[in-house]
Amino acid sequence: MPPIDVRGHSLMYDDGGDGEVVLCIHGFPFNRSMWDEARLALASRYRVLSPDLRGFGESSGSESWTLDDQANDLIELLDQLGIDRVAVLGLSMGGYIALNLARRYPERLWAMVLIDTKATSDNYDAKQNRLKTAETALREGAAPIAAQMLPKLLSPANADDQRLIERLNSMMLTTNPKTIASAAHAMASRPDSTPYLSTMALPSMVIVGNDDQITTPNDAHAMVAALPHASLVTIPDAGHMSVLEQPEIAYGAIRVFLEQAQQG
Ligand code: MLT
Numbered sequence: 405m406p407p408i409d410v411r412g413h414s415l416m417y418d419d420g421g422d423g424e425v426v427l428c429i430h431g432f433p434f435n436r437s438m439w440d441e442a443r444l445a446l447a448s449r450y451r452v453l454s455p456d457l458r459g460f461g462e463s464s465g466s467e468s469w470t471l472d473d474q475a476n477d478l479i480e481l482l483d484q485l486g487i488d489r490v491a492v493l494g495l496s497m498g499g500y501i502a503l504n505l506a507r508r509y510p511e512r513l514w515a516m517v518l519i520d521t522k523a524t525s526d527n528y529d530a531k532q533n534r535l536k537t538a539e540t541a542l543r544e545g546a547a548p549i550a551a552q553m554l555p556k557l558l559s560p561a562n563a564d565d566q567r568l569i570e571r572l573n574s575m576m577l578t579t580n581p582k583t584i585a586s587a588a589h590a591m592a593s594r595p596d597s598t599p600y601l602s603t604m605a606l607p608s609m610v611i612v613g614n615d616d617q618i619t620t621p622n623d624a625h626a627m628v629a630a631l632p633h634a635s636l637v638t639i640p641d642a643g644h645m646s647v648l649e650q651p652e653i654a655y656g657a658i659r660v661f662l663e664q665a666q667q668g
Contacts, residue, residue: 405418407418407463407577408482408485411473413420413459413477414464415455415456415458415463415464415611416456416635418435418436418452418453418461419456420451420452421443421448421449421450421451423449423450423451424662425450425452425487425491426452426490426493427440427453427454427455428442428449428498429456429461429488429492429493429498429501429502430454430461430492431495431496431497431582432584432591433460433553433577433584433587434572435456435461435462435579436454436456437571437575437649438575438645438648439452439510441647441651441655442658443518445651445654445655446659450662452601453490455477455478457477457533458474459583459587460580461578462489463661467586468585468586468590469586470593471500471501471590472595473540473590475505475508478501479505480510481605485606489514490512491513491514491515491517491665492506493515493519494516494517494519494521494577495519495521496519496644499518499521499619500521500654501525502518502521503518503521503600503604504597506600506606507603507604510606511617514606515607515662516604516606517658518609518610519610519612519654520612520613520643520644520645520646521619521623521624522627523598523626523630524597524623525596525597526594528666531592532542534588534589534592535588536583537552537584541581541584541585541588542591545575546576546580548608549574549576554569554572554573554576556618557618558644558645558649559613559614559643560615561616562649563651565649568648568649572648577635594648598630600657602630602631604632605632605633607661608633609635609658610635610636611624611646611647611656611658612624612638612646613638613642613643613646613649613650614641615657615665616644618643619644619645621638635661638656639653639654648649
């Protein structure tokens, strides 16, 4: 797909398949290539749309932004493509943006899949760490951020998977340090979505890697308990990147969930 101009930025996106639209929102500091398996697994039944968020991957944008900005970009992208409603899949930071969409644009969503993410906002220590991340990225580039994150991303079961490690590293190391800093500030200032969960009446599924140490199974349980129509899938031998670590299990569950959500 050629890039599309969205609110003053050039957004790159993959768009394939036919049917109801599934919008995939990547995590931090990754890009749309983390959804390659989603396209393989879902594009026979759905139109799968996976953008590089502003500033990430091949999309432009180096000034600071908020998660509201990222959500607004996605709504504008849907408007420009003439798409009314989507099922949204969001991993981690992508989940924070999916929750933002569910809070601010509920009429645009027919289903929501929250993957390795949480509804709560950052506590004081987490905010301080974000500030350090931003400073380090601006001073030293993406490499120290990737080095800090990598050991926390995977289950011990996948810690020696060199192909996966290379794939994660290549996404993290190519992310613009200014984008890393913007994302760190944006995530630090995101609101707590917990009070809104009970108002999110759409069919929802929460997926978590059993060994996720960044957004834990407890975070996933808390969202499922508060969302009116949510189910939980816990993926064995998976950490924070569950859809990359165990794609067959994860997308098998997502396919079944989307079919049920469509049938209402
Ligand atoms: C992500 O994977 O998007 C990040 O780990 C989210 C976060 O740092 O809160």
